[in-house]
Amino acid sequence: MKRVASGLAVFLFGLASLGLAQSLTPDEILKKVEDQGFFGTGRGSLYASFVVEIQEKGQPSLDYAFRVWAKEYPDGTVKTLLLYAAPEDVTGTLFLAHIPEEGSTRMWLWLPELALLKELVGETERKGEFIAGSGITYDDLARGFSYREEYRGELLGEEALGAYPTWKLDLFPKASGAEWSRIRLWVHHELYLVVRAEFYDAAGKLTRVLTVPELVTDELGTRPARLRVENPVEGSWAEVAIPERSGADIPDLYFVPENLPNLNLLG
Numbered sequence: 001m002k003r004v005a006s007g008l009a010v011f012l013f014g015l016a017s018l019g020l021a022q023s024l025t026p027d028e029i030l031k032k033v034e035d036q037g038f039f040g041t042g043r044g045s046l047y048a049s050f051v052v053e054i055q056e057k058g059q060p061s062l063d064y065a066f067r068v069w070a071k072e073y074p075d076g077t078v079k080t081l082l083l084y085a086a087p088e089d090v091t092g093t094l095f096l097a098h099i100p101e102e103g104s105t106r107m108w109l110w111l112p113e114l115a116l117l118k119e120l121v122g123e124t125e126r127k128g129e130f131i132a133g134s135g136i137t138y139d140d141l142a143r144g145f146s147y148r149e150e151y152r153g154e155l156l157g158e159e160a161l162g163a164y165p166t167w168k169l170d171l172f173p174k175a176s177g178a179e180w181s182r183i184r185l186w187v188h189h190e191l192y193l194v195v196r197a198e199f200y201d202a203a204g205k206l207t208r209v210l211t212v213p214e215l216v217t218d219e220l221g222t223r224p225a226r227l228r229v230e231n232p233v234e235g236s237w238a239e240v241a242i243p244e245r246s247g248a249d250i251p252d253l254y255f256v257p258e259n260l261p262n263l264n265l266l267g
Contacts, residue, residue: 026153026169032192033185034146045071046220047248049085050240057235063087067265069250076101079255083265094260105139110260117260147171150178158189161196165189191215191222207233218245 024032052064065086072078077100084093094110107120147153151171159168164186171183181204186196193215199208209230216225223242230237253259 026155027148029155029167029169029187029192030148030153030171033187033194034148035192045069045248045250046245047250048242048245050242053239055237064090069248069254071250071252071255081254085266092266094263094265096255096257096260098255108257108260112261115261117257119257147183150174151180151183159186161186164195166195193222193224195224205233207231220245220247 047067047069049065049067052066054062054064063086064084067083067085068080070078070080077098080097080099082095084090084095092112094108096108096110098106109118109120110116111118150173152174154170154172156168156170159166166186166189169185169187171180171185173181180199181202182200184198184200185194187193188195193212194210195212195215197208197210198206199210201207209232211228211230212224212226213228214225215222217223223245225241227240228237229239254263
């Protein structure tokens, strides 16, 4: 099992000895981070529920609830289905992603109010926020911490980040056109969880900060209890909490785009 990925947070780890970690290159560290995914279980399938609080400057906070199902297939493809469970105006909306081991990810939205099944194919659609003001895009949801294709890593050394022993890395674009001019990661030394990430725009300005305030252990392993994404320029933030997670067996029909209008997942 290499990954069960979907966005918002890294939720499981693969333990490695300190001696092994010390021998790793930046690319090998990033590969281990990537293999954790966002909601990764180290197993073939995963169910999780999570809630998101959004705060935009000068606006009342908004609360959302989601459920996510993810499954890895023998060819390495990961399929992830995300259900909008609250608030009422988006309840029943579904986001589906097929993430191959190599090649392009495919994404779909089912919008029940419009009875519309839409594949997200353009860059604008894929980079759109899955919740307005969250700073998290549909592409983030699908890809997780998958940066090795577009960015090269440089290991800056080790650093204690609060209670976490971490590897500190800088990522730089391999070619023009990348979303970020630099990404700085703090990766847990043994767990390979990203516990802090900073994202710098084309002008070199820090415009997104991801932090993990707390780690917890559940039946599947160690994961962040919460994850926070902040935009220091706009003064907005989003915080994710995960009340439930399990290694449930998931029917394949959940991941067929044409089936999305017929799924009843709110019960």
